[in-house]
Amino acid sequence: MTKSLYGAQEASAIWVYLEQNQGRLTGVSLELVGKARELTDGRSIPLVGVLLGDQVSGLAQEAIAAGADEVRVADHPLLRQYTTDGYTKAFTELILAGKPDILLLGATPNGRDLAGRLAVRLRTGLTADCTDLRLEEDTGLLVGEVTGFGGGILAYIKCPDNRPQMATVRPGVFAVPAPDGARQGKVVSVPVNLAKEDIKVQVLEHVDGQGVDITRAQVLVAAGRGCQGDLALINELASLLDGEVGVSRVPVDEGWASRDRMIGQTGYVTRPKLAIVCGISGAFQFSVGIEKAETIVAINTDAEAPIFEQADYCIVDDMFDVLPPLIEAVKRARGGNGGR
Amino acid sequence: MRPLHIIACVKVVPKPEEIRVDSETWTIQRDGVRSEINPPDMNALEMALALKEQHGGRVTVVAMGPPTFVLYLRLALAMGADEAYLLSDRAFAGADTLATSYTLAQGIRKIGDYDLILCGEESSDGATAQVPPGIAEWLNTAQITYAEDLEVLPGSGMVKARRELTGGYEVIQAPLPCVASVKAGANEPRFMDMERKAWAEAEGPLTVWTATDIDVDPEMIGLPGSPTIVDGVAQAEASERKREFLAGTPEEQAQALVERLRAYL
Ligand SMILES: Cc1cc2nc3c(=O)[nH]c(=O)nc-3n(C[C@H](O)[C@H](O)[C@H](O)COP(=O)(O)OP(=O)(O)OC[C@H]3O[C@@H](n4cnc5c(N)ncnc54)[C@H](O)[C@@H]3O)c2cc1C
Numbered sequence: 001m002t003k004s005l006y007g008a009q010e011a012s013a014i015w016v017y018l019e020q021n022q023g024r025l026t027g028v029s030l031e032l033v034g035k036a037r038e039l040t041d042g043r044s045i046p047l048v049g050v051l052l053g054d055q056v057s058g059l060a061q062e063a064i065a066a067g068a069d070e071v072r073v074a075d076h077p078l079l080r081q082y083t084t085d086g087y088t089k090a091f092t093e094l095i096l097a098g099k100p101d102i103l104l105l106g107a108t109p110n111g112r113d114l115a116g117r118l119a120v121r122l123r124t125g126l127t128a129d130c131t132d133l134r135l136e137e138d139t140g141l142l143v144g145e146v147t148g149f150g151g152g153i154l155a156y157i158k159c160p161d162n163r164p165q166m167a168t169v170r171p172g173v174f175a176v177p178a179p180d181g182a183r184q185g186k187v188v189s190v191p192v193n194l195a196k197e198d199i200k201v202q203v204l205e206h207v208d209g210q211g212v213d214i215t216r217a218q219v220l221v222a223a224g225r226g227c228q229g230d231l232a233l234i235n236e237l238a239s240l241l242d243g244e245v246g247v248s249r250v251p252v253d254e255g256w257a258s259r260d261r262m263i264g265q266t267g268y269v270t271r272p273k274l275a276i277v278c279g280i281s282g283a284f285q286f287s288v289g290i291e292k293a294e295t296i297v298a299i300n301t302d303a304e305a306p307i308f309e310q311a312d313y314c315i316v317d318d319m320f321d322v323l324p325p326l327i328e329a330v331k332r333a334r335g336g337n338g339g340r
Numbered sequence: 341m342r343p344l345h346i347i348a349c350v351k352v353v354p355k356p357e358e359i360r361v362d363s364e365t366w367t368i369q370r371d372g373v374r375s376e377i378n379p380p381d382m383n384a385l386e387m388a389l390a391l392k393e394q395h396g397g398r399v400t401v402v403a404m405g406p407p408t409f410v411l412y413l414r415l416a417l418a419m420g421a422d423e424a425y426l427l428s429d430r431a432f433a434g435a436d437t438l439a440t441s442y443t444l445a446q447g448i449r450k451i452g453d454y455d456l457i458l459c460g461e462e463s464s465d466g467a468t469a470q471v472p473p474g475i476a477e478w479l480n481t482a483q484i485t486y487a488e489d490l491e492v493l494p495g496s497g498m499v500k501a502r503r504e505l506t507g508g509y510e511v512i513q514a515p516l517p518c519v520a521s522v523k524a525g526a527n528e529p530r531f532m533d534m535e536r537k538a539w540a541e542a543e544g545p546l547t548v549w550t551a552t553d554i555d556v557d558p559e560m561i562g563l564p565g566s567p568t569i570v571d572g573v574a575q576a577e578a579s580e581r582k583r584e585f586l587a588g589t590p591e592e593q594a595q596a597l598v599e600r601l602r603a604y605l
Pocket residue numbers: 223224225226227247248249250251262263264265266267268278279280281282283284285286289299300301302305317318319320464
């Protein structure tokens with residue numbers, strides 16, 4: 001067996017990678033802190049957040065409020081922008097010094113880029129793209145649930161001998177915990193040894209998304225091919241409900257909507273209270289991104305569309321005929337509530 | 341700059357719609373299931389072939405898997421690859437990403453003289469997007485994951501690529517040799533060339549290597565070399581929904597819906 005750089009006997013604590021981008025924590029980092037808090041409940045396992053960046057210690061408190069006992073901060077000018085080389089080197093040193101038992105990362109593009117590299121450098125196992133996590137009752141081993149083969153099958157993966165037990169988790173599968181501003185935690189600044197020569201790549205340009213984060217939306221109004229590129233009513237209903245617009249893959253491929261609004265396997269896993277899904281057939285790759293919604297409404301002209309099997313309220317009709325009276329009815333209901 | 345040598349890593353995967361789980365053994369049945377080259381790997385291969393056309397050089401495809409992969413490697417040759425290698429040995433079976441990336445890296449080392457190694461962003465049937473960074477680590481090269489657009493900068497020994505990030509993107513430059521994983525749909529893979537097809541089937545250079553042909557530590561390959569284990573498999577359950585159909589004119593349906601959604605308004 002390939003041996004990891006340290007063994008189970010030496011290992012302790014759950015570490016969560018607090019991924020930040022331009023000085024903001026990614027939502028999935030807090031989701032992971034919340035889940036890790038739940039996993040450690042009733043067990044005496046320290047929960048440590050790890051922050052890498054340039055002058056990012058101000059973010060530590062957010063992770064503590066979400067449930068971390070301690071945050072280790074690796075601050076260095078060369079960590080200002082994410083690079084595989086710089087982050088892998090700095091993170092490896094932290095890990096070898098602290099020897100975590102479990103290391104969780106968000107399955108964002110850069111989270112996966114880093115996790116894949118780190119796991120091999122540490123010679124350990126990595127369960128990628130988990131949709132759930134638990135600790136085994138008797139052994140305390142991490143068990144990651146992953147979906148395979150288009151999502152119809154779940155597999156449970158563990159890493160019994162090598163350390164840390166690594167997992168990446170899809171954004172949106174766990175809820176962001178409500179922050180507890182009164183929580184106290186330790187913030188520890190750790191040394192970073194990095195030189196320019198350690199970083200082979202050069203970031204020439206970095207452009208952030210427009211900041212839409214559909215994974216946190218309470219209400220999602222989603223459109224697919226059936227909208228034919230006309231999102232005006234969808235936008236209107238979404239803003240009326242203080243929600244966000246989401247889409248299936250078709251509007252993204254057609255250029256009607258940006259990729260950060262895509263729901264599904266390649267897109268995002270969302271967990272709104274209410275999802276109103278219009279002109280979307282309900283392919284499996286879409287549905288995995290919406291199935292955690294509390295209530296789903298489907299509007300589709302085709303009574304046989306699979307989306308109706310996954311919906312609470314079903315309207316077999318043209319979305320362009322239903323949305324205008326729906327918008328009016330919502331306005332009336334809002335008015336009756338005294339407005340907002 | 342000397343002619344480029346690009347290695348494309350392709351994996352053969354069962355078509356997603358054909359997968360069945362054996363509920364007795366909890367294993368995935370692969371027998372009689374139709375397969376294909378993992379779709380983003382076709383994009384990686386297309387990128388390799390286009391770069392070769394632009395800069396000269398050669399394209400080698402490599403895969404780790406059972407002997408049935410040969411058919412698909414011949415397809416890659418028919419599309420335009422110059423040579424193919426299949427790493428195939430019972431001892432490689434059951435590999436997780438650590439063992440897979442190690443085995444592929446050792447195969448690539450033996451092929452040698454590589455400038456650029458292109459992979460797909462992720463395989464549809466298992467581990468997810470972790471093999472390319474793994475190969476890069478074993479070979480100690482730079483890596484560019486989720487590349488949509490990749491340019492070789494002649495003379496400087498560098499590649500420049502646009503990577504897709506959550507919502508946004510990044511343009512990065514890395515020295516060769518380098519491992520890049522290519523976004524699904526980054527390009528339109530070409531069809532195979534009918535004349536090359538005859539050549540590929542009759543005499544296309546395809547080499548099969550076993551564990552003893554490449555320099556691997558037997559403890560680090562296949563199931564024994566894999567730190568992760570599958571602890572169980574289950575069929576995903578569909579969540580229970582009300583499935584209430586609302587009737588009437590659009591206005592009546594809208595009104596009925598709003599009454600049911602009061603809690604959210
Ligand atoms: C590896 C892989 C990953 C994928 N990842 C994703 C993903 O993350 N997200 C995703 O969404 N898809 C994904 N897909 C694609 C997915 O399989 C479907 O092709 C896609 O979801 C279909 O989008 P759609 O429902 O908008 O379009 P369609 O399937 O074409 O459905 C359009 C629907 O609109 C209805 N309609 C038409 N006109 C109207 C009207 N006027 N009023 C009401 N209804 C109308 C039609 O009856 C139909 O049901 C992926 C596919 C693959 C292979």
